[in-house]
Amino acid sequence: MSFITEIKTFAALGSGVIGSGWVARALAHGLDVVAWDPAPGAEAALRIRVANAWPALEQQGLATGASQDRLRFVATIEECVGDADFIQESAPERLELKLELHSKISAAAKPNALIGSSTSGLLPSEFYESSTHPERCVVGHPFNPVYLLPLVEIVGGNKTAPEAIEAAKTVYTRLGMRPLHVRKEVPGFIADRLLEALWREALHLVNDGVATTGEIDDAIRFGAGLRWSFMGTFLTYTLAGGDAGMRHFMAQFGPALQLPWTYLPAPQLTDDLIDAVVEGTSEQLGERSISALERYRDDCLLAVLDAVKTTKAKHGMAFCD
Ligand SMILES: NC(=O)C1=CN([C@@H]2O[C@H](COP(=O)(O)OP(=O)(O)OC[C@H]3O[C@@H](n4cnc5c(N)ncnc54)[C@H](O)[C@@H]3O)[C@@H](O)[C@H]2O)C=CC1
Numbered sequence: 001m002s003f004i005t006e007i008k009t010f011a012a013l014g015s016g017v018i019g020s021g022w023v024a025r026a027l028a029h030g031l032d033v034v035a036w037d038p039a040p041g042a043e044a045a046l047r048i049r050v051a052n053a054w055p056a057l058e059q060q061g062l063a064t065g066a067s068q069d070r071l072r073f074v075a076t077i078e079e080c081v082g083d084a085d086f087i088q089e090s091a092p093e094r095l096e097l098k099l100e101l102h103s104k105i106s107a108a109a110k111p112n113a114l115i116g117s118s119t120s121g122l123l124p125s126e127f128y129e130s131s132t133h134p135e136r137c138v139v140g141h142p143f144n145p146v147y148l149l150p151l152v153e154i155v156g157g158n159k160t161a162p163e164a165i166e167a168a169k170t171v172y173t174r175l176g177m178r179p180l181h182v183r184k185e186v187p188g189f190i191a192d193r194l195l196e197a198l199w200r201e202a203l204h205l206v207n208d209g210v211a212t213t214g215e216i217d218d219a220i221r222f223g224a225g226l227r228w229s230f231m232g233t234f235l236t237y238t239l240a241g242g243d244a245g246m247r248h249f250m251a252q253f254g255p256a257l258q259l260p261w262t263y264l265p266a267p268q269l270t271d272d273l274i275d276a277v278v279e280g281t282s283e284q285l286g287e288r289s290i291s292a293l294e295r296y297r298d299d300c301l302l303a304v305l306d307a308v309k310t311t312k313a314k315h316g317m318a319f320c321d
């Protein structure tokens with residue numbers, strides 16, 4: 001089975017916050033973009049959003065021939081997808097709406113054009129249920145702002161061909177993104193399960209009168225948020241275990257999983273789970289020693305702190321603002 005990966009024309013359906021981000025990214029990569037959105041005034045709003053993103057994209061570097069003039073807004077789904085080499089749907093997060101929309105999109109699209117959905121967590125097996133050629137249908141879940149953040153989660157449904165996953169990885173990579181294949185089709189995928197846990201806990205903290213919204217944001221942006229841009233939780237906690245690494249960290253903090261530090265229940269800390277975490281983090285660590293990783297962390301942190309300081313100053317803010 002082969003799918004189009006040499007993209008000249010990118011179709012965007014839905015041009016709100018996320019759809020307009022895809023349009024800006026595709027235009028900046030030198031593609032022709034065809035967009036459709038049923039809302040009155042959608043074209044004007046889309047062009048304003050793209051223009052607002054353009055200075056950042058220019059700063060980052062545009063592809064040869066990239067231009068906002070290569071955006072064409074059309075009146076029907078069929079016009080939008082008929083000649084498209086790749087299609088990205090960013091319509092409202094409602095299962096019934098996506099089901100009906102994908103049935104129309106896929107019927108009008110070239111049979112070998114990949115179709116991606118920006119859904120934050122709906123299951124592709126469900127909303128691609130009545131699609132034509134469902135083997136080319138995937139989730140391509142981006143992060144806001146889509147035109148700058150590289151992560152895109154790729155999720156297949158029960159009818160998606162493995163070749164479509166590989167082809168989607170190729171296309172998104174060519175759009176300057178970092179694809180992450182989510183191997184199991186689970187609601188919320190990987191990233192939104194993590195973000196949602198934090199978000200729900202933050203809402204509990206406000207609701208319980210523990211902290212204001214600003215205090216909770218400060219707790220992220222002056223602490224873990226600074227290190228998350230270059231090191232995830234597993235490697236960070238490996239370092240927190242000192243020279244003995246993750247096994248020691250889990251022995252030391254394992255009992256805390258039973259304390260009421262969060263509303264989210266913890267899994268049983270079985271030997272299998274401990275081994276999986278220790279093996280996973282050893283693989284992440286590779287040949288590097290703990291002290292080499294600490295030096296890497298420190299270098300990255302200094303660079304991030306410096307960038308944040310400089311950029312805040314440009315916007316008239318002090319580092320602690
Ligand atoms: N806002 C966010 O932070 C993120 C959202 N997403 C996902 O992206 C998708 C779009 O979300 P947003 O852009 O935030 O929503 P939005 O509300 O900003 O935009 C949705 C757009 O879809 C249009 N629309 C309404 N009915 C439609 C239809 N039948 N067909 C096509 N378009 C239609 C609306 O006019 C609107 O312009 C959702 O699936 C959402 O879960 C993914 C990542 C992040």
Ligand SMILES: C[N+](C)(C)CC(=O)CC(=O)[O-]
Pocket residue numbers: 119120142143144192195
């Ligand atoms: C809130 N959200 C579930 C729509 C968030 C996302 O899907 C990703 C993001 O950009 O944070």
